[in-house]
Amino acid sequence: MATIHDVARxxxxxxxxxxxxxxxxxxxxxxxARKIKMVMxxxxxxxxxxxxxxxxxxxxxxxxxxxDIKNTFFNSWFRAVEDSARQFGYTTLLCxxxxxxxxxxKLVRTFLSHRVDGILIVPHSEESVxxxxxxxxxxxxxxxxFKSLEVxxxxxxxxxxxxxxxxxxxxxxHRRIGVLKGPGILFPDRERYRGFCHAMSANGIEVTRExxxxxxxxxxxxxxxxxxxxxxxxxxxxxxxxNSLMTIGAIKAANSLALKIPDDISLVCYDEIPxxxxxxxxxxxxLQPIDELGKNAVRILVRRIEDPNRKLKDGIYxxxxxxxxxxxxxxx
Amino acid sequence: MATIHDVARxxxxxxxxxxxxxxxxxxxxxxxARKIKMVMxxxxxxxxxxxxxxxxxxxxxxxxxxxDIKNTFFNSWFRAVEDSARQFGYTTLLCxxxxxxxxxxKLVRTFLSHRVDGILIVPHSEESVxxxxxxxxxxxxxxxxFKSLEVxxxxxxxxxxxxxxxxxxxxxxHRRIGVLKGPGILFPDRERYRGFCHAMSANGIEVTRExxxxxxxxxxxxxxxxxxxxxxxxxxxxxxxxNSLMTIGAIKAANSLALKIPDDISLVCYDEIPxxxxxxxxxxxxLQPIDELGKNAVRILVRRIEDPNRKLKDGIYxxxxxxxxxxxxxxx
DNA sequence: TTGTACGCGTTATCAG
DNA sequence: CTGATAACGCGTACAA
Numbered sequence: 001m002a003t004i005h006d007v008a009r010x011x012x013x014x015x016x017x018x019x020x021x022x023x024x025x026x027x028x029x030x031x032x033a034r035k036i037k038m039v040m041x042x043x044x045x046x047x048x049x050x051x052x053x054x055x056x057x058x059x060x061x062x063x064x065x066x067x068d069i070k071n072t073f074f075n076s077w078f079r080a081v082e083d084s085a086r087q088f089g090y091t092t093l094l095c096x097x098x099x100x101x102x103x104x105x106k107l108v109r110t111f112l113s114h115r116v117d118g119i120l121i122v123p124h125s126e127e128s129v130x131x132x133x134x135x136x137x138x139x140x141x142x143x144x145x146f147k148s149l150e151v152x153x154x155x156x157x158x159x160x161x162x163x164x165x166x167x168x169x170x171x172x173x174h175r176r177i178g179v180l181k182g183p184g185i186l187f188p189d190r191e192r193y194r195g196f197c198h199a200m201s202a203n204g205i206e207v208t209r210e211x212x213x214x215x216x217x218x219x220x221x222x223x224x225x226x227x228x229x230x231x232x233x234x235x236x237x238x239x240x241x242x243n244s245l246m247t248i249g250a251i252k253a254a255n256s257l258a259l260k261i262p263d264d265i266s267l268v269c270y271d272e273i274p275x276x277x278x279x280x281x282x283x284x285x286x287l288q289p290i291d292e293l294g295k296n297a298v299r300i301l302v303r304r305i306e307d308p309n310r311k312l313k314d315g316i317y318x319x320x321x322x323x324x325x326x327x328x329x330x331x332x
Numbered sequence: 333m334a335t336i337h338d339v340a341r342x343x344x345x346x347x348x349x350x351x352x353x354x355x356x357x358x359x360x361x362x363x364x365a366r367k368i369k370m371v372m373x374x375x376x377x378x379x380x381x382x383x384x385x386x387x388x389x390x391x392x393x394x395x396x397x398x399x400d401i402k403n404t405f406f407n408s409w410f411r412a413v414e415d416s417a418r419q420f421g422y423t424t425l426l427c428x429x430x431x432x433x434x435x436x437x438k439l440v441r442t443f444l445s446h447r448v449d450g451i452l453i454v455p456h457s458e459e460s461v462x463x464x465x466x467x468x469x470x471x472x473x474x475x476x477x478f479k480s481l482e483v484x485x486x487x488x489x490x491x492x493x494x495x496x497x498x499x500x501x502x503x504x505x506h507r508r509i510g511v512l513k514g515p516g517i518l519f520p521d522r523e524r525y526r527g528f529c530h531a532m533s534a535n536g537i538e539v540t541r542e543x544x545x546x547x548x549x550x551x552x553x554x555x556x557x558x559x560x561x562x563x564x565x566x567x568x569x570x571x572x573x574x575n576s577l578m579t580i581g582a583i584k585a586a587n588s589l590a591l592k593i594p595d596d597i598s599l600v601c602y603d604e605i606p607x608x609x610x611x612x613x614x615x616x617x618x619l620q621p622i623d624e625l626g627k628n629a630v631r632i633l634v635r636r637i638e639d640p641n642r643k644l645k646d647g648i649y650x651x652x653x654x655x656x657x658x659x660x661x662x663x664x
Numbered sequence: 665t666t667g668t669a670c671g672c673g674t675t676a677t678c679a680g
Numbered sequence: 681c682t683g684a685t686a687a688c689g690c691g692t693a694c695a696a
Contacts (some may be wrong), residue, residue, distance in 0.1 A: 001468075044466060045443055048468075048689055048690070049445045049446045049447065050446070050689080052691075053378075053672090054674090054688090056672085057672075061425070062445070069401065069410055069411055069414075078401060079400070079402050091446060093393070095423070096414055112333075113379055114423060115333075115382050274404070274607040276607065278580055278583055279612075345682080345683090348683055351676095365681085383674040384672080384675075
């Protein structure tokens with residue numbers, strides 16, 4: 001691949017002049033500029049970002065660390081991220097952690113060695129975030145917040161979403177509401193549960209242990225759990241699933257028992273499951289402002305890249321939206 | 333961020349020795365090696381890939397260019413790609429083209445300037461591919477093949493898939509089969525249509541113009557088209573949709589006319605639509621070997637990176653699979 | 665308006 | 681086994 005020297009030689013000017021038509025086009029006579037551009041074209045010259053990065057100490061890249069791009073939520077989010085990043089002139093490096101802390105740490109290290117200008121991370125472990133902070137890397141946490149850490153973050157108001165969803169279900173007359181939650185390690189999981197409990201007690205309904213289940217955010221576990229719950233004597237009349245995978249497990253469980261949604265069991269969940277707009281019944285769910293989550297994450301990261309010493313930490317919670325479909329029946 | 337010089341100074345050795353513990357650990361006494369490693373740890377030193385890239389002329393990155401990561405097919409594919417790329421020691425840069433040739437060209441240029449070691453591209457335009465070839469970049473075409481170009485590629489045998497699917501429908505007794513295809517610009521589109529036509533004529537069925545429609549791979553157009561087709565006097569009894577978006581449009585069209593799948597209209601398609609494993613009726617479809625498509629693309633690209641002068645061009649077509657669900661009725 | 669000299673962080677070469 | 685020196689391709693003073 002041609003270098004700036006090749007261009008300079010062929011155009012019979014110094015490399016500096018070539019460099020200038022790239023960076024300070026006004027500082028070079030339009031005549032030589034034209035000639036140089038021609039030569040660049042002929043040679044198919046593309047300035048080397050790697051050389052440029054070395055001297056400018058900026059790579060114009062940002063690293064994205066997430067659990068799994070196959071998850072609808074994450075790929076939609078990434079799409080918004082890539083679009084805005086590109087507008088700001090950044091290229092995105094992407095990798096998946098599968099919620100594995102070791103991989104997460106390794107990947108973070110890899111990004112560091114690539115000298116990305118900043119990192120957008122949907123973290124699983126606090127370790128990698130702390131590591132990044134010690135390394136003074138520009139970083140924005142997405143979705144999962146660690147309140148004890150002084151970092152920029154963008155997340156959804158999961159508490160609010162859970163309240164909205166729970167109150168909707170309660171409003172329909174349900175009292176025995178089953179909850180499919182995670183192990184309570186991640187921030188969104190805890191917030192959603194907090195929101196659920198709040199809405200319940202605010203309506204004078206007791207949260208019973210047997211109806212609150214840890215499904216590990218896994219389809220298979222949710223499937224078994226729901227099958228068991230629905231066959232119990234005091235089975236819940238409605239289910240609140242905290243995550244798409246668990247929702248899918250729940251639907252399959254209901255199907256396997258030949259229970260109809262919403263006639264036999266009502267179902268609501270966080271996030272939209274794939275195909276929800278196509279098939280019936282559509283599941284009533286909490287829709288996160290995914291695009292905004294992406295745009296804001298990039299906006300905040302770019303601001304920090306441009307002003308690394310900025311004292312103020314930005315942390316925002318965006319409001320989610322209740323999308324009502326046909327998965328709940330009214331209890332009379 | 334600490335440099336190799338900082339480490340060298342603090343460990344009271346030359347930078348060369350530090351460099352060696354990273355690259356030729358055997359060429360340095362274990363004693364000094366240990367000391368140096370300690371210092372690296374203390375300083376949180378991460379070797380700079382950008383400096384390293386400059387001298388080695390290798391960035392250990394590969395660029396992925398695709399239409400849209402939100403498409404299930406592409407995000408699954410990318411996942412397989414990222415996994416294998418990482419195993420080979422590469423980090424992935426990812427961007428979306430939305431099938432826009434101008435964006436595609438720009439993004440390709442950006443990747444070039446970042447000096448990626450190779451590019452995996454699901455191309456829309458032949459232009460960008462030619463450009464890449466002229467620039468002598470290592471490149472593997474994925475899914476969309478340009479037969480006139482001497483490039484490595486990995487694709488599915490779309491012809492074979494279309495034949496299988498069409499014969500299945502014909503075997504069920506259908507004769508009036510509607511086709512929702514694209515404009516015939518892209519390779520898979522053309523191959524699928526070729527396969528369809530072959531299967532039809534092999535069974536002595538004429539392909540009628542009115543049942544072959546160009547839907548531009550868009551949900552909205554497919555929706556309108558299918559509504560129109562289904563209301564015609566000699567409406568098809570079965571529909572073959574070439575792509576997920578069009579399939580969704582078709583389902584919505586059938587729903588809007590209160591036509592049941594498969595009772596009133598049978599439907600088959602290429603690729604699995606989101607949620608197909610959850611809802612009923614599941615749509616009978618052609619499943620591409622997505623993971624293999626990803627793994628092989630990386631494998632071939634890596635081989636070319638390691639041996640850029642390799643004369644032989646690798647081109648492989650993987651066989652797709654017919655997945656039978658409940659979206660077709662038998663014609664008696 | 666254009667050019668010279670140096671540095672960015674690493675590795676390769678060649679001595680010691 | 682270890683070190684000095686010269687690249688790698690480009691941008692930034694500072695000169696001319």
